[in-house]
Amino acid sequence: MNGLSLDVANEYQKKPKERTILKGRFFRGVLIGFLSFLFVLLLHEFQVFRPLERKSWDLRFRLFSSPPKADERIAVFLIDQYSLDVYEKQQGLSWPWPREIYSYLVDYLCHGKARAICFDLVFSESSIY
Helix, strand or coil, X not given: CHHHHHHHHHHHHHHHHHHHHHHHHHHHHHHXXXXXXXXXXXXXXXXXXXXXXXXXXXXXXXXXXXXXXXXXXXXXXXXXXXXXXXXXXXXXXXXXXXXXXXXXXXXXXXXXXXXXXXXXXXXXXXXXX
């Protein structure tokens, strides 16, 4: 019976030491995780990942998008610099266009039974019309 009680006493004595080891491992793990986070945050601030992001952007779109699956009922009216220049030469209206033009566009699209109309424009300048 003495041998059994000594084994139990030895096991009990090991537990505080194991707890200390586990505490040390836990704090080291937290410290390594925190330092890794700070390192990645620093890399992000100095825009180290920016060139990789730009280079992989087109590739990701080619791999993960499905242009043939796009709904053919969706129409996009794109107003770019070339369009603005042509419209100014043909119609004599420079940017910013009168707000009335957008109302005509909405009326035209509603007449064509458009289910949704979205404008992605910033009306930052006041209209001269």
